[in-house]
Every structure is written in C-alpha cells, then in structure tokens.
Amino acid sequence: MKKALFIFAYLLILSFQICFAQPQQQDKQTSLNKISPIILNEDTIILVSPNEEKMNKLKTEMGDDFYIMADDINYYRSLVYNYLTFINQEYSTIQDDVAIFYPQKDGVLHEIKNNNSNLYWWVVLYKHNERKYKIIGLVDFKDEYEKFMSLHHT
Numbered sequence: 481m482k483k484a485l486f487i488f489a490y491l492l493i494l495s496f497q498i499c500f501a502q503p504q505q506q507d508k509q510t511s512l513n514k515i516s517p518i519i520l521n522e523d524t525i526i527l528v529s530p531n532e533e534k535m536n537k538l539k540t541e542m543g544d545d546f547y548i549m550a551d552d553i554n555y556y557r558s559l560v561y562n563y564l565t566f567i568n569q570e571y572s573t574i575q576d577d578v579a580i581f582y583p584q585k586d587g588v589l590h591e592i593k594n595n596n597s598n599l600y601w602w603v604v605l606y607k608h609n610e611r612k613y614k615i616i617g618l619v620d621f622k623d624e625y626e627k628f629m630s631l632h633h634t
Contacts, residue, residue: 517578517581518581519581520581520582521608522608523606523608523609524608525564525570525605526571526604526606527571527572527573527574528574528575528603529601530575530600534600553601557618559618559622560618563622563625579591580604584611585611592604592615594615596615599615601618603615603621603625616628
C-alpha cells in the first residue's frame with residue numbers, strides 16, 4: 481500500500497511539472513522529454529518511434545529489409561506530418577521508452593501501452609474530455625484520425 485501511494489505521489493508531482501513546463505515547439509511539433517513519463521491532460525497526438533536499442537535490434541534481426549521498412553515508414557510519417565500541418569494540428573514525438581499515462585474519471589492514472597508487437601512506429605490519439613485513446617499505425621493515419629476525433633477535413 482505504501483509503495484502504491486509513493487508511486488501515485490511521484491506521478492502526481494511529475495504531472496504538475498509537465499503541466500507547468502514550457503515545451504519547446506518547432507512549427508507544430510513538440511519533442512517531449514525522454515526521461516519523465518507523460519501524463520496527458522488535453523487532446524493529444526503523439527507519434528512514437530522505437531528507441532535506439534530497439535532500432536539496433538531490428539537492424540540486426542531484419543538485415544537489409546530494415547532499410548526498406550524504414551524507407552516506407554519515413555514516407556508514411558511524412559504524410560502524417562503534412563496532413564497535421566495542413567489541418568494546423570499540433571503533435572508531439574517521443575521514443576517508445578517513455579511511459580504515457582492519462583487520468584481516468586476517478587483520478588487513477590492508466591498507462592497507455594502498445595500491445596501490437598509488430599507495430600514499431602505508432603501514434604497515440606487521445607481525447608481528454610472522454611478519457612479515450614486509440615493506438616494506430618501510420619499507414620491509414622488520416623482515416624483513423626478523422627474517425628476517432630470526429631473530424632471531416634478535406
């Protein structure tokens with residue numbers, strides 16, 4: 481019980497630091513701190529990439545196929561960046577070794593995890609008022625984004 485309270489207090493303190501920190505912005509993109517966990521407190525889009533360790537493991541396991549996959553990923557990420565810029569939507573980028581939490585309606589923090597072991601690059605869509613999130617891949621980003629956020633941009 482003491483351990484759970486300590487963890488909750490620690491995450492609460494970090495959430496205040498995150499809420500009051502001034503993020504550095506580059507156009508519509510923000511690179512979030514790799515060290516601290518993220519506690520979502522507003523509608524958010526986060527593009528997640530594998531950390532360096534996972535990238536090296538993928539390179540070793542896949543060999544030359546890794547570079548083909550990476551080329552495809554870069555193409556789809558570019559489409560995502562262009563779309564988000566076109567609709568004037570801010571987003572953040574992180575590596576997958578950063579824990580992401582959101583507060584449930586009862587105040588308990590819930591960790592967002594990607595349970596798809598084949599999805600190395602992914603996106604978190606989060607709607608704060610509804611306390612809902614969705615993890616999607618890059619390929620069908622626009623359609624999935626519009627469905628989840630209930631937007632109809634042309």
